[in-house]
Amino acid sequence: MAVGEFALIEQLQGRLGGGGKGVLLGMGDDAAWLDPAGQSLVTSMDTLVAGRHFFADVDPADLGWKALAVNLSDLAAMGAQPRWCLLSLALPMRAEGYSPWLEAFAEGWHTLAESTGVALVGGDTVATDGPLTLTVTVLGVAEQGIMRRDAARPGDLIWVTGTLGDAAAALDLAFVARGLPGYDFAGPATQAQALEARRLRPLPRLDFGRAAQAAGVACALDCSDGFLADLDHILKASGLRARVDLEHLPLSPALRDCIDQDLVRWQRWPLTGGDDYELIFCAPPSLTPALLNIAHSCALPITAVGQILPADSQPTESVDIYWQERPLALPGIRGHQHVF
Structure with a gap:
């Protein structure tokens, strides 16, 4: 990006490149120098592409928040404490430049980074003939092990933090507003x-994830591809099955007002819609009092929505879905597709 690239890097460094805990050398050199202080290092990376993961006309402040949030959600699912991150920006070439856009992007990013204690320690910018693309790498630390998706056990209750389906419903509204199928x-x-606020600015459940792991929860993942698809990841990794009571899936007041008893909407939004970035976790019933106390201290509702079952030698589905004690057969798509 010629001279403009260095100017953009300097702008990012000036806006977001402050120090952080364990940062011995941050932005400005060939590489960052970090000190995890004897803790386990946990890392995750995600790429977001305009036109596939977000609308090209998104407010850059919302994009800055969400680009960081979706990665922090992965650390929350492991029970890790976020520390550092890397950001790569592939920016389409355009005559008017990127300085105002980058300032707004940095504002949204900084707001979440500051509240979660994450320091930007490096990255890259490049000009591209393709769409705007962001790649974020987050690094966190864990002191007492992590939560894993292969650690569910028969008899565990299946829990969900927060509420499900808001982002999927908001995306439908956004499609319709743009004249697209929705x-x-x-x-x-x-x-x-x-609903739109939940889609654009998800809240990674970091405090709850760390506290749940410390309390003995061994199995969790973040709900990004839709509840049913993500629960299936747990079941396949653990070699088990599950029962889910559809009416127990937690809904926000905004979504409950428009979903009522419509099973099509239940399937489309809370069951298979994506972008929730809540946690799905499995725990033995004996941990229920401790988990409810943790949820209360985090001011975060949690809901038991089903139970892990032993493996079946000839299963037809990994999840048995019930609606008011009646088994349901719900054919069709089982997860969120990140395509606009």
Whole structure:
């Protein structure tokens, strides 16, 4: 990106490149020098592409927040404490430059980074003829092991933090507003705004994840591809099956107002919709009192939605879905597709 590349790097460094815990040498050299102080290092990386993972006209402040949040959610699912991150930006060439865009992007990023104690310690920028693309790598630390998706056990209760389906419903509304195929529904503007806020600025459940791991929870993952698809990741990794009671899936007031008893909407949004970035975790019933106390201290609702079952020698499905004690057969797509 010629001279402009260095200017953009300097802008990012000036806005986001401050020090952080364990940062011996941060942005500005060939590589960062970090000190995890004898703890286990946990890392994750995600790439977001305009037109596939987000609309090209997204507010850059919202994009900055979400690009970091979706990666922090992976650390939350492991029970890790985030420390550092790397950011790679592939920016489409354009005459008007990127300085105002980058300032807004940095504002959204910084707001979440500051509240979660994450330091940006390096990255890269490059000009591209393709779409705007962001790759974020996060690094965290863990002191007492991590939560894993292969650690579910028969008899475990299946829990969900927060609520499910808001982002998927908001995405449908966004599709319809742009004249694209989507599932429209009527509702007040405040309802649509609440759903959209959940889609654009998800909250990684870091505090709860660390506390749950310390309390003895061994199995968790973040719900990004849809509840059913992500639960299936746990079941396949653990070699088990599950029962889920659909009516127990937690809904926000905004979503409950428009979903009622419509099983099509239940399937489309909370069951198979994506972008929730809540935690799905499995724990023995004996941990229930401790988990409820943790949830109360984090001001975060948690809901038991089903139970892990022993493996079946000839299973037809990994998840048995019930609606008010009646078994349901729900054919069709089983997870969120990151395609606009």
